Amino acid sequence: MSHAAYVFDAYGTLFDVHAAVRRHAAEIGPDGQAFSELWRAKQLEYSWVRSLMGAYQDFWQLTEQSLDYAFSRFPSADRKLRKPLLDAYWTLDCYPEVPAVLKGLKERGARLAILSNGSPDMLAAAVHNAALEIVIDDVFSVDTVKTYKAAPAVYDLVTTRYRLYPHAVSFQSSNRWDIAGATKFGFRTVWINRADMPDEYRDQGPALILPSLESLQFGI
CATH class of the missing domain: 1.10.150.240 (Putative phosphatase; domain 2)
Known part of the structure; x- marks a missing residue:
């Protein structure tokens, strides 16, 4: 890992x-x-x-x-x-590969978390609806700092709680602007380009670009 x-x-x-x-x-x-x-x-x-x-x-x-x-x-x-x-x-579908990918990462010993703009209640409902409570260790909401991504204070929620340097965190997002913010903060970033969109923010590029989360279960 x-x-x-x-x-x-x-x-x-x-x-x-x-x-x-x-x-x-x-x-x-x-x-x-x-x-x-x-x-x-x-x-x-x-x-x-x-x-x-x-x-x-x-x-x-x-x-x-x-x-x-x-x-x-x-x-x-x-x-x-x-x-x-x-x-x-409140009950959005998760993407088909999500349960298996998270389970695979969990079995490899990874700590798994969500970092989202969503309110705590929204995120709790989504996680419960997708039955992801057994694999997600923590859910971080911007509500704690009262500002939204891509503010550095949002990404700092993770490093402060886990007492990690940013480069020890792999951050996955389908939003290219979110990847730019997380890259600038120092995370290793993976852009999940589900819609095959053109690249942006080329000065803050991701480490990887994937069409879905599927490959992550192998710990890449």
């Missing part, structure tokens, strides 16, 4: 952020994919803007606000779906 801890982003890395809309795709109609992408984009935008302003609100509030914005942009989507969509966000 080459790293003392393997730390994972939650949304988009372990859990499929578009699963909520897919569950109601027939009711939303042909704008479903664009609706879901806008909901996610605004969720992230609000986190960055609020960090810059120093006006923190927890991730659940941002999730609600960004959904409301998506409804305003897509009037074809029935607002009666607001509650079902929000409820679905």
